Amino acid sequence: MKLAYIGTYPPRECGIGTFTQNLAHSMLENGKGVKEIMVFSMNDHNQKYPYPPEVKLSINQEQQTDYLEAVNYINLSGADACILEHEFGIYGGLSGIYILPLLHRLNIPLITTLHTILETPSYNEKAILKEICKMSDKVVVMSHKAIHFLVETYDVPKEKIVLIEHGVPDIHFDKEQSRTEFKLNEKKLLLTFGFIGRNKGIETVIKALPQIIEKHPEALYIVLGKTHPNVLRHSGEEYRNYLQVLIKSLKLNDHVLLLNEFIDENELFKYLSACDIYITPYLSEAQITSGTLSYAMGAGCAVVSTPYWHAAELLAENKGRLFDFNDSDGLSEVLNELLENPENLHQIQENAAEYGQDIIWPKIGQKYTELITQVLSKPKEPLPKKENAIDPLLLPPFSLVHIKRLTDDTGIIQHAKFGIPNLKEGYCLDDNARALLMVCMTYKQKKDPLALEFMPVYLSYIHYMQNKDGTFRNFLSFNRNFLDEKGSEDSFGRTIWALGYLLGNAPNDAYYQTGKLVFFDAVPNFDNIKSIRGIANTMIGISHYLRTNASDDAMKETLDKLANILVTHYDQNRTEDWKWFESLLAYDNGILPLALLHAAEVLEDGDISKVAFDTMDFLTEHTMKDDYLSIIGNKDWYVRDKERSMFAQQPIDAEAMVLMYHQAYVLTGNRDFLKKLFTSFMWFLGENDMRMSLYDFETKGCCDGFENYGVNRNQGAESSLAYLISHLTVLQAYEESFQLEEIKTTKGTKLTLKELQD
Template sequence: MKIAYIGTYPPRECGIGTFTQNLALAMTGKNHQGEKIHKRLIIAMNDYDETYTYPPEVKLTIRQEQQADYLKAANFINSNGVDVCILEHEFGIFGGSGGVYVLPLLHHLKIPIIVTLHTILENPTYTEKAILKEICKMADSIVVMNQMAITFLTSIYDVPSKKINLIEHGVPDIQFDKKQSKTEFKLKKKKVLMTFGFIGRNKGIETVIKALPQIIKTHPEILYMVLGKTHPNVLRYSGEEYRNYLQLLIKNLKLQDHVLLLNEFIDETELFKYLSACDIYITPYINEAQITSGTLTYAMGAGCAVVSTPYWHAAELLQNGKGRLFNFNDPDDLAYTLNELLDNPDKLKEIQSKALKYGKGIKWPKIGEKYIDLAQDILKSTKKEILNEEGTIIDPLILPPFSLAHIKRLTDDTGIIQHAKFGIPNLKEGYCLDDNARALLMSLMAFNQKKNSLALELMPVYLSYIHYMQNEDGTFRNFLSFNRNFLDITGSEDSFGRTIWALGYLIGNAPNDAYYQNGKLVFFNAVPNFGKLKSIRSIANTIIGICYYLKSNPADEEMLSQLKNLSSKLVTHYEENSTEDWKWFENLLAYDNGILPLALLHATQILNDDYMQSVALEAMNFLTEQTFNNGYLSIIGNKKWYVKDQERSMFAQQPVDALAMVLMYYQAFLVTKDKEFLNKLFLSFMWFLGENDLRMSLYDFDTKGCCDGIENYGVNRNQGAESSLAYLISHLTVLKAYEKLYQTKEFKAANPSKIMVSS
């Protein structure tokens, strides 16, 4: 078996690195004949700009904040005959917001994945929770180190218990004689208290120092040793402020002869020699939120009597007399506990004996065997699922329940607020025509498809806004401040086109005559401006609006002429820019790209123009090739777009682009009856729910809104109108597509027991 390990690794000074090294050695050591049992391949995480001289087993490194490195690592693992991958997960060692960059890596792996979770937060941020849930979904098995971790995963992160395995933290199989160690360190006449590990304020070392004056009154032979460097993150942002504070505290309490701060990262052999000289090991952490402690496990493995605050791992591990607990930030309680043990050597030896017995069961060779058994079980029972592109994969049961809660939150009696700070309306940004046009379209769809009463209630607000923003010449203003002041004279052509789309749809789908007449009035006031449009996206949006109008008014020759004229302009753009390897309307792929083929597909339905249809499908196929290389939708980023013969932009991916793809594939299905377009439609929709470059859901299940996009640091958590409306229109389109699919003879024949699902 060949195993890949992803984590930090020595010589990087990091507890996770030591764990990764020990686990790899335990799983890939030699048998009694001296033969290697399994092969190992290490992918080491580098922090920031640091580099390290790694041993030969490290075959590749990942720079923490370089997203491309993560995908290179996935490709490297996939192409090197690896059977299973073990990821050591800890917040802070992976790049992006909350460590999001690790998600694409896991998604691209084609082998089973075991994830060891070193930290599980009881009160995670939205991003931390979303990332950990996604990691757990992609993992074939999850390893935790105590029962509390299992409780957190099942109750907070909704992880199935059958996926979770409890394998305790291993300890090195190293033993030293206590008397010899004390003699070597010249501690023969000392009672040694010890704390080791990276130093930071959360360690609570000052609690021990403050307790010492009460202890040395009766035990003047006490020496408290603190072994460990300041944590690199603490050093980066606060320097040695905490260590200086401890040194000043030691001086003020006149404890210079009783406290030793050793500022070193000690190797394991030397560490266990110190632990063997230790009489009582102390972990004085200042709060309970510590699910795993390697230092605590090491102390137990070395047979130390442990005294600790009741953080989660300690409270569980020290049960049944294996150690003693004292209250958080309570020097008096610690002094009482230590004096009691020091005054009763038999009690102290009993605790040491129980700790040593426990430690024998968690030596690394035994822990390695448990991981090997787990990996072999997974390989026997699990095969990585690969997307099957045959058949139709559209599944409405995956969709979250349809909700207009966030849209209602964003809407007042003027219109829909265009921006939000997280899920809260940002009134400072006011309103815009684009979003109110989208909101009108969405509310019409929601009422027609679901008879949603709230949609009907909100609909006149959006239509009134559109009417209010129309100028006498039929053009529209776009922006309105929160106090209802106009912020422009004439809005963009894009906002004009989107409004015509919504009005055209309204004319064909009005809930009653009042809406129909109002929409028709505004629509025809705008018609004189159709021929003046220059922006191809405005032209495309306007084409779609005209097509919806013509579906209910097919005899309108003047509007047919407008459609032919605008469609011809779009085709001309394609002919002027298209080349053998660039089948597109411009020399770049920018924003809202799917709208361009979508418009011609709509026009094809009305005009029955075969050449126009061929242009639309050719452009659509080109766009598909650029955005579906990895089996999921990877939107052209709006940061720099994708200029012909240059590098495409990955970030500032926006929900409206996903919406355009959903609508484009739906229309392609209506025109061609090819069900493969429904597969692409559904995959495009799943971009919202995590099938994207970051493997993060943009839909917020709490607020019922949609995040504003994918940035290089992670998900943009603001949930403005544009993004949330894009999600809802896409959601409704998926349901409509499923309904159309259900109506086909082939689907009915293949699924005789299927019933309609309304999400």
């Protein structure tokens, strides 16, 4: 039997990774019939790890195509079954949704181990976990409470759920020998281990120590573990520093030792064998599984814990003691009582050790092997396969390399000679607004640190170019001289679009407050815009703003007013066979229906929606040709009743089409719009009139368009940003296609993505 495992894996420092490794090797070494193991490991934030040979492929958490490459590998590998270790934090996308496309394509039986089950999940968390359970042949949990949650909250059939406890290494050390090695013979050792973060409640133990030391001055509390990597990324060592200050203020320096280490299992069990009492002082009951608790039980420790779900269940029948959350006084009473009664302490240790022998990895591995054998003995009914309108494997890897090349400390350079920045042309507001939008989207979807680094550069350019009356200049020379007094209405609108998106998706308060200041300084100019594309861009920015500020009635009125200007233009120009806002199709055409689609969503206005879909259909009729996108050329455009221009096709038009079909899909859930979205994107990659790719696989930039002589090889900011925004939109749409539109309601109807957002 050949098995595939998906999860984190050492040397990545992660409890799930240690679990995956122990499970895989216990099944290989002790499980009857397991001949080969293959691991598909999850990488965080594009980190690289020196994995052992059993790791066949690594999956970057936020890289959607990696998941599809992994499932293709698994399906072709001859694996008999797959074991998924599920924890929300290790898979990419909203609530870990990126794992769903992989599981949908999996052609072999799936066993899923759930390490976290939320009692009150968000809508997305619940929908995603239900989908995972639906696709799994068996779902493994580690506590009875978990079974209850799955049945009652997630509607998982009870016969699909299997209880298999968390395994522990079969490692044992002599207690006195370990204490001698650590020079702890004269100490009463209290121990906590695992990743450190505020939810661990270490301060509860520290605050209890003065009352313990009063009676047991030989007491020593060791906290063994690094700060959790996610905590470290966002808050640094703030919590550890707080604990050190608390230790110092309570004069406990001789009684508390914080060891900032991630040690191997042999060393860990040596500490566990040396300790008198193991403590898990977690602050919340919402922990369905605790690997550290299982390890302590496996080592025969007397455990004292707060009554979180796993502990309350595991420590019953005198296998440990409980105290209330945040109750330092209660903890000190329990610890003093145990330290003063060695017989009671010894009995608890014996009970824990007896239980621990039942959960050693050889036995747990055998249970998993028997479960898989049982699954394989029954023929599996294949799930119906969906037609995928989007194939992410056709996309080049997402890269900001060319954007980095174009960006300096002032902003993004406007033009390029081939792939090299053309400094002579300087900067413009249009492109820095587009760049701000793109990096906001990138950071939201991929948490790319480079996107976060560029964000203040583009935002500060926008702020610098704003006039006192709230309007903006557009052009700035390379030596930072203003080249105009007031920019175009198009550039104004694009800036409002980027700022509106930022206000709904700011990564921190500083960027939010700056964006808000610039946005509202510009608001008095909204009523002065005459250009319909300037109006459309502004409407999109307002719509993004209103999605997180729905109570701003004044801004809703402004959006309604601007939308009706577009509707009026439509009414004045339409005929039976010309359903458009002007007497010609010009540039950036898709932006006009797109703006009305956004407004229709926010204002819930059927009349606006009808114009949006009518004009979108008209634009589709004239640009979707033979199953590929044929953009209106910017050389002479397409005047009504005249011949359309073929050349000077530009990437911003393809971008507008991608965004337009995406918003139509959001509103309707109609998968036909996904197909059109992807067709529009493939224009960049060669599905176009010239049958040539505009994306440059060497520079990672995008060429500026098609001329009558062929491809314009210059790769300026506008074209490259249009490509990247389109690329991100395709990935977002692909992710959304696996969300609630797939999950049926209790009435058997499908929800649109608009309903999902609501």
